[in-house]
Amino acid sequence: MDSTDFLDGGTVTVSEATYTVYKTERPESSAFATIRDETETTVIAETGTIDDSNVIEAERGWKRLTFEMVLPFELVGFLAAVATALADEDISIFAISAYSTDHVLVKDADVEAATTRLEELGCHVRE
Template structure:
């Protein structure tokens, strides 16, 4: 399976919401995403919704780009192709994967360049 096949006419949506990525003291059930491992808890939530008492460190100003396509587990290299293409444009990402969908967060100022690059790859950005 070639990851670039999924780019052709694959829809990518850009969130209207702006997000903050937080190193948190505990999980936030209302957040877009919470990632917990043995070392830390990371919360991705809409800006202005994070309880400041829960924040250890944070960085705001992120927009979510969602690849609105079902990505099978057998697919190898999809996120690597996205990350590489955006890295070529000096765009840093924060990547998140759901069961069958990938998301990347990019800084708000990088959205125009990121969407232009994804369109160049064949994606339809909405």
Template sequence: MDPTEFLQGSTVRISEETYAVCRTDQGHPAAFATIEDETETTVVVEHDDVSSIDASAVESGWKRLTFEMNLPFELVGFLATVATALAETDVSVFVLSSYTTDHVFVKENDLDAAVPQLEQLGCDVTN
């Protein structure tokens, strides 16, 4: 499977919400995502919820770009294609994947650089 074929005509939705990525010792009930491993817990929350988290580090100002498509597990290189296109314009990413959907977070001030790159890949970027 060619990842560029999946991107052609796909919809990428930009979240209305702005998010913060927080290092903490526990999950949060309002988190968009919670990632726990042996060394740390990371929660992704809407920016307005940051004050309710006991966080040791916070990185704010992220917009969520959701690729509104079902991505099969056999698809190789999808995120590499997206991340490479964004890296070409110095856009840093934070990525979360659910079972069939990928979410790429970019800094709000990088949206003007990210959107044309995604459109060049054939994506329809919408709010």
């Protein structure tokens, strides 16, 4: 299974909302995503929607690009292909994988370059 087959003709949606990646004391119910491990809790939420008293650190100004396709577990290299293509354009990403869909956050200033690069890979971008 070739990961580029999923990019060619695949749909990518750019969020209207701007997101912040927070390091927090505890999870937030309004978060888009929460990642907890042994050492920290990371919350990704629309900017301004979580309790500031819970925030340890924050990285603001992200847009969410969602790959609107079901990605099978046995697919190898999909996120690597996306990350490499965007890295070639000097675009930093924050990647999040759901059960069957991947998302990448890119800085607001990089959205245009990121979507242009994804379109070059054959993606249909919806904003």
